[in-house]
Amino acid sequence: MLRHQGTKRTYIHNVKLASLLGFTAGFVNAAGFLGFAVLTTNVTGHAALFAERIAFQDWATARVVALWMLLFLAGAFISGLLVSRIGRNQQYSYVIPVGTEIAILVAVALLGHRYNGNLLGKEIFAGSLLFAMGIQNALVSMVSGSVVRTTHLTGTFTDLGIELAQVLQKTREDRPLLRSRIKLRLAIIFFFMCGALGGAYIFRSLGFHSFLAPVAVLLYTLVYDVLRVKLKRYYYQWQNRVRNH
Numbered sequence: 001m002l003r004h005q006g007t008k009r010t011y012i013h014n015v016k017l018a019s020l021l022g023f024t025a026g027f028v029n030a031a032g033f034l035g036f037a038v039l040t041t042n043v044t045g046h047a048a049l050f051a052e053r054i055a056f057q058d059w060a061t062a063r064v065v066a067l068w069m070l071l072f073l074a075g076a077f078i079s080g081l082l083v084s085r086i087g088r089n090q091q092y093s094y095v096i097p098v099g100t101e102i103a104i105l106v107a108v109a110l111l112g113h114r115y116n117g118n119l120l121g122k123e124i125f126a127g128s129l130l131f132a133m134g135i136q137n138a139l140v141s142m143v144s145g146s147v148v149r150t151t152h153l154t155g156t157f158t159d160l161g162i163e164l165a166q167v168l169q170k171t172r173e174d175r176p177l178l179r180s181r182i183k184l185r186l187a188i189i190f191f192f193m194c195g196a197l198g199g200a201y202i203f204r205s206l207g208f209h210s211f212l213a214p215v216a217v218l219l220y221t222l223v224y225d226v227l228r229v230k231l232k233r234y235y236y237q238w239q240n241r242v243r244n245h
Contacts, residue, residue, distance in 0.1 A: 075134025
């Protein structure tokens with residue numbers, strides 16, 4: 001679902017990607033908010049908070065919020081740079097960005113309990129999660145051709161509203177395409193909400209160890225893609241041997 005790009009990419013690939021990584025983002029958003037009282041998957045709210053702190057001349061908080069926004073940007077930049085340098089058509093161009101996100105979530109899961117209300121810890125861990133979500137958002141956007149975005153729902157709800165209005169126009173010839181897009185938007189929203197609910201409930205029971213749940217989802221995503229590549233290679237090699245004999 002990550003390795004297929006361009007003309008090789010299908011609607012099903014995007015639905016799988018939206019489902020798994022939408023769930024991951026929703027989980028991180030809810031668990032991150034409960035753990036650090038910070039929204040950790042987008043920068044919209046941080047922009048408003050930054051402006052408010054500037055207005056009240058709270059320069060210390062404004063600097064921290066600005067750093068969080070820059071970390072999300074840095075995550076997106078590094079993800080885009082890695083995919084571009086390695087090459088979009090390379091089989092494993094997504095492994096490093098996803099691996100980095102996994103490492104950050106594991107660190108939060110194992111070390112987050114040490115935060116214990118410490119302001120510096122909150123800034124570091126919240127910033128780390130924003131960096132990870134920047135990585136994921138950029139990677140998903142590049143892989144899907146900007147069709148899927150998983151870390152926030154503002155654009156998804158906007159696109160859904162536009163497409164719902166368009167599909168009601170009986171004169172449009174692209175209604176089947178619009179219906180498939182609507183289903184994709186609904187999948188993103190549904191799994192993001194499922195992830196958020198799961199993150200809220202599991203965090204109440206397991207605390208910061210709950211961040212291992214999205215780690216498991218990301219590992220499954222990597223293993224699924226890597227194993228399919230290897231299995232297909234072995235299958236084609238076996239077919240070639242049979243034909244030659």
